[in-house]
Amino acid sequence: MTTSPSAGAAVLAAALALPGMVPTVRAESAPESAQIGFKYLSYRDSQPGLKRVSVDAPSVSWLVPVAGSWSLAGSYTLDSVSGASPRWHSSISGASRMSDFRRAADLRVTKYFARSSFGFGTAYSTEHDYRSNSYSLQATFSSEDNNTTWAVGVGRALDRIDPVNAVVVDEHKRTTDFLLGVTQVLTPNDIVQANLTIARGRGYYSDPYKQIDERPRERNQAALMLRWNHHFEDPGASLRTAYRLYGDSFKVDAHTLSAEWVQQLPRGWTIAPSIRYHTQSAAKFYYDPVYDPLLGEPFPPGYLTDPGGYYSADHRLSAFGALTLGIKVTKAITKDLNADFRLDLYQQRAGWRVGGPGSPGLATFRARFVQVGVTHKF
């Protein structure tokens, strides 16, 4: 295998990154015990008759309480990526094999008060042709009875892109995002959450390793996430559900639904089957695999008359539906030591889109992700 970084590098440049994403939290007290976790992720994807990208990513995360009202948390991951991804639609060039390493780390400091918390996070991710730094601030405020918690946050990411094929040199992308969220206890067995995130990005959004890929230099995104967890006393299980409504300035609208049933079993075992469905419309500049009669593949019809327009044949910008079936098994080995295994099977098909027709002419995309982990509290 060569080390020519190619499409796959861009595809998964930080696909498995663990940047400083600060999760929204209910107001909570500072953690009482330290925790360390190890996780190993194996990712494989394919299209009919073709194995594409493989990723192996060991990672470690940790959390330490400090001085009673502070916490320090972080993670580190090392990805090794190999394989190939399409240069347009479902077509893969024989020259696009690649292998790459990526390192990512993040750190988060949180100060807790009686009914509020304030956090700062930073993250760093690097590989041979892509570098990212991000920073975030987040605060939570709870009502007197701690049944309602508001969360606000702001984040800033600075990415540098320097592809080895020198299609562009020292390009960048700057993104600012905002969060407004509320979490509400409804009953002793029900809790709901609504989060709105808005992101405003400027810079290089094209894929330097794909042919005929020219995207706008700005992208605004909004996502509304609604979540509801319900606990069933009798079978000793929790149902975790979520719905996300998404829209962006590329004119992609998406709906994502997920549900997970977490069933407690005797002797410290837990089993959690899950299902996730996603449907999206195509970006306004995505073109179907119908090519210019003069230029042929991969040029879109009319390319000669408007060569400076926006075009992309990236199948991820097409209209499709996707389904994931997952299962997770956890075993509490001791009071402070847990081991877990998770398998997810994922498929993307144009015919599975709901809310409109899927994009024609694309091969079914399949992926399998496996996670194995242990967590220890001190």
Next chain:
Amino acid sequence: MRATIVLSLVLATAGCSSIEPVSPWQKGNLARPDMTFEGDGLESRFLEHIYQSKENASGGSGVGGGGCGCN
């Protein structure tokens, strides 16, 4: 995108004033790990980034993500 923001504002202003308050001693089940929204941090982030790189949608969970060269 506009619909997403408008729906959020409607939900926010609808309020939760009619909800019967839950007392601290009734929150045993809500404190269970499987009832928190954070869940398994590393796992959630792995999955989020896989989906972010294979689909054209992201967000709704937090801020300061960045680092995705997955276009």
